[in-house]
Amino acid sequence: MKKRARDLGINFFGDPGKNNAITDVEGVEVGYSTIIKGEPDNFKGRGSNFARTGVTAILPRGKQKSVVYAGRHDLNGNGELTGTHWMDDSGFIHGPIMITNTNSVGIVRDTVTKWMVENDYYQHLVFMGEEIDECGYFYPVVGETWDGLLNDINGFHVKEEHVYEALNNAKAGPVAEGNVGGGTGMVCHQFKGGTGTASRVLPKEFGGYTVGALVQANHGIRMWFEVNGIPMGQEIEGADPVCNTFAPKPGTGSIIVVLATDAPVNPTQLSKMCKRVPIGIGKLGSGYENGSGDIFVAFSTANENAYTNNVSTAEVLGDYMMDAIYRAVADSVEEAILNALCAAETMEGANHNKFYAMPHDEVVRILKKYRGE
Structure with missing residues (x-):
């Protein structure tokens, strides 16, 4: 079983849910398609039978059709998240949230639309006493980060079947981490x-709500990497990356963060939750890089009937109650990033570029050194 950040003795604030995952928010499902093809020796350039990529699907209410309150925020916009104009205007997301690589946003967006049509994601509304279907257009939400150092990104290896696999395999419970999706x-x-991924359960005096985060972490500079205030990136010995081709300067990557909660919050509050994501990223020493697309989206599974063509009776939490939720966001994002680093395994990719797993033994050694143990 893969170790997670807590297993290495890293300290965190707050109480996680049962799985310490975004799926601790009831109803949320996560699915993957992981595409690993070919050996580095056989990589012959663009279009080779070589891939290190995939697709991630987050379904707010599982595979049932759903519309959820949503909000978003960009710390740095050097990236993509589709469907944002409708999200900003309406305050809703219709259907799944998908994450993939930079060059595969289009096919993922088109395929999830097909999946939604095939699975009757039309919204059934009542008009003048009769149930009707909307006309069936969707604005899917698809985010991306760039995997061109390890993957043949210009080979366009993500296909329709991979999008369907991620969607159809989505499930609740424990969530795989590291080199997946x-x-x-x-x-x-x-x-x-x-x-x-990670989660927090709020104290009862703050409603006992759950906040979960899932990250696709492709950001940050080793020199600035900190854990519990310790300059971990400077202290770790070895595990230096190998780049045999031109590479953008360190920190030119991206991070997509998806937040989920069962708290009855409105789109404005969800956007404000997203604005607290950089606190979690910053605690680990990132968030400063101009070339990184740092893009965040949040949704609430509460108020199942908020989307209506009549009068909504949505319940909304008072702003006075939001402080603990904002703290839970930052804490779960910090831990989700460290869980991604702990679970990831060394990978050799295109042109024999190689990135090493964060060495667990070094992390433990350095933690003990700074704690005087």
């Missing part, structure tokens, strides 16, 4: 990065 070929703080 859209995070397969990603790099974080110049170690092997990828997919990570």
